[in-house]
Amino acid sequence: MPAVLTAFADSPDRGRALARDFRVRWALEELGQTCDVRLVGFPELKTPVYRALQPFGQIPAWQEDGLDLFESGAIVLHLAQQYPGLLPDDRAGHARATAWLFAALDTVEPPIWDWDLARMVERHQPWHAERQPMLEARIHTRLQELSQWLGSKDWLEGTFSLGDLMMVTVLRRLNGSRLLDKHAPLARYVARGEARPAFVRAYEAQKAVFDASTVMMTGKGPAK
């Protein structure tokens, strides 16, 4: 029985591969693995049946023989531990790559997410503009530190790993804003990630889902 990944039927990111199921799609492509994709709409995320699989009603969830799994970080780590390609074999290299996985999710993503969440839910509040410099300063601090570490390396530990995969997905949320522009080495780092063949294949797959959902809802093709 093939493994099953749940993904948004109609992603709020409008096909830009910012939804967290994309992390799993990309990891699978890097690892040369496939899965079935089950598309779910927002109402289904609230159901007891889905909550038994994903206690917080989020995507993605992952189902394979004998195991239901949730949290994009946990799913990507689990896959990288099963198949070669995203984790070095040696104990220290394995641990270092995993440290970057956690750094992406727990140190770099929070200020980026807070800034994006404020744009989504507080943009019409009177304080929104005044809070922006503080939210942006937190992001710049992390980007400066990350850029300092990266230096002239292609990847965080020299060789591409699941830490880079996660970090690139986290930084991509800044695409289209001017926040990444001030950190040119990181913009190039993101571009290197996006140029990987596995990224491109995963991107096209999720884009096809979004485009199909647009066709279904409007009867028209996606916007050019």
Place this chain on the structure above:
Amino acid sequence: MPAVLTAFADSPDRGRALARDFRVRWALEELGQTCDVRLVGFPELKTPVYRALQPFGQIPAWQEDGLDLFESGAIVLHLAQQYPGLLPDDRAGHARATAWLFAALDTVEPPIWDWDLARMVERHQPWHAERQPMLEARIHTRLQELSQWLGSKDWLEGTFSLGDLMMVTVLRRLNGSRLLDKHAPLARYVARGEARPAFVRAYEAQKAVFDASTVMMTGKGPAK
């Protein structure tokens, strides 16, 4: 050579075991392992030497023979993979416990941290009071979902794991607020974690560090 954990010389949590090095201390006690503790002050966190060990200038960092590691999630996971006690042996149990580690850090902690951060840095801003209900609502949503999952179980997957260890440290940030009171099963879950002998030993060890720092700085003993 014994492993070395870096911890705050003078923790801003005032000995309440909310600093992230506590997670590693507790894990070590659960695993029956010891380490040396190196205390660092805030100025040292900014130095290039420390940044080479911890790129974001945070605590904790972890140094063992042939490996420097950072991010509390990565350190706890690394330790749990080396020594028995915090991860089930079977593949599925291992993955499920790890999912809860990520859920604690990436789904439950962010709204709790945002609320605490707002108290720390925005409490004198004119919008602080008005944003509170939104910040608290995000926390309650996650606590409700977590409580629903926990049900009448003692631990998230039945048996105590590193997922519970991390979740309890995340929820403890709400101790002393009224936010946890509305979710009695979770308050009892936290109390069960705090009653574990390994927790108590780790708590006393970090408290002794804070008390000693208080003596050094004031010449007096800690407040009773």
